[in-house]
Amino acid sequence: DTAVSQTPKYLVTQMGNDKSIKCEQNLGHDTMYWYKQDSKKFLKIMFSYNNKELIINETVPNRFSPKSPDKAHLNLHINSLELGDSAVYFCASRGGYNEQFFGPGTRLTVL
Amino acid sequence: ELKVEQNPLFLSMQEGKNYTIYCNYSTTSDRLYWYRQDPGKSLESLFVLLSNGAVKQEGRLMASLDTKARLSTLHITAAVHDLSATYFCAVDITGAQKLVFGQGTRLTINP
Numbered sequence: 525d526t527a528v529s530q531t532p533k534y535l536v537t538q539m540g541n542d543k544s545i546k547c548e549q550n551l552g553h554d555t556m557y558w559y560k561q562d563s564k565k566f567l568k569i570m571f572s573y574n575n576k577e578l579i580i581n582e583t584v585p586n587r588f589s590p591k592s593p594d595k596a597h598l599n600l601h602i603n604s605l606e607l608g609d610s611a612v613y614f615c616a617s618r619g620g621y622n623e624q625f626f627g628p629g630t631r632l633t634v635l
Numbered sequence: 636e637l638k639v640e641q642n643p644l645f646l647s648m649q650e651g652k653n654y655t656i657y658c659n660y661s662t663t664s665d666r667l668y669w670y671r672q673d674p675g676k677s678l679e680s681l682f683v684l685l686s687n688g689a690v691k692q693e694g695r696l697m698a699s700l701d702t703k704a705r706l707s708t709l710h711i712t713a714a715v716h717d718l719s720a721t722y723f724c725a726v727d728i729t730g731a732q733k734l735v736f737g738q739g740t741r742l743t744i745n746p
Contacts, residue, residue: 555732565672565721567736580733614677621685622666622727624734626678 527551528627530615536633537605544601545630547615553625555579555618556598558590560611561629567614573598605634637662639726641737649745651713656740658707658724666727667707668734669698671720678723682709714744 528549537543549556557580558570572580573592587603598615615627638661648654658667666685670678682691684700684707691698695718697710707724721741725734 557733565739565741567678567723567739569733569735572733574732580731618732621683622732622734623668623680623683624725625680626670628677 528615528617528625530613530627530630532630533628534631534633536635538635539605539607541605542601542603543605543632544599545613545615545632547598547600547627549596549615549617549625549627551617551619551625553617553619554595556592556595557616557618557624558598558600559614559616559626561614562611571598571600602632605632607634610634637664637726637728637735639724639735639737641722641724641740643740644738645741645743647743647745648711648714650715653713654711656709656711656722656724656742658709658726658737660705660707660726660735662705662728663702664705664726664729665702666729667700668725668727669707669709670723670725672723672739673720681722711742716744716746718742719744 555574557572571590575595576592589601592598612629616624642657669681682698687702689700695712700707721739723739724737
């Protein structure tokens with residue numbers, strides 16, 4: 525049983541397109557996150573939702589719009605993709621002691 | 636703003652040797668986490684350190700936390716090739732419901 529799952533695993537697209545990444549967790553956690561990991565492996569938080577409510581928005585361009593239909597799902601929609609958006613995007617959920625559990629990642633390549 | 640710095644960023648070592656990765660952070664926190672990331676994979680939780688003086692061990696890895704010095708260490712004993720990975724520390728910002736990650740330490744263990 526996968527605890528935190530993401531789809532798709534790979535995403536290759538042209539500049540200017542719009543794309544979405546989906547995330548689901550079956551851990552029963554209330555809080556979920558989106559992180560971006562760049563080519564140097566640096567991991568930076570983008571957004572966090574607690575029980576469908578946005579609680580963290582780390583000055584991410586408004587081309588990025590998260591949506592949480594319920595506390596088990598957190599999706600990320602990206603408009604007008606740019607070259608600099610190429611990265612690996614990780615979804616995570618927060619458990620006890622604030623420990624975070626990460627999904628497998630979505631490698632986004634913008635051409 | 637909380638800064639988390641790992642040292643070294645790159646480490647190449649031989650099997651059988653011991654070494655330590657350091658994680659310094661710039662503001663008060665009582666919780667620190669260590670993660671492992673294999674190439675192309677997700678982040679796997681290794682240790683959760685919840686208080687000053689906490690020490691946890693799993694196999695050849697041992698992590699400790701000194702909240703007064705704002706320092707955590709990840710010690711590798713008698714390294715084996717399977718431990719080759721990137722190791723991240725992350726610090727919990729009290730009340731902010733988020734983690735701040737270090738830059739990662741890329742560990743390569745040579746036979």
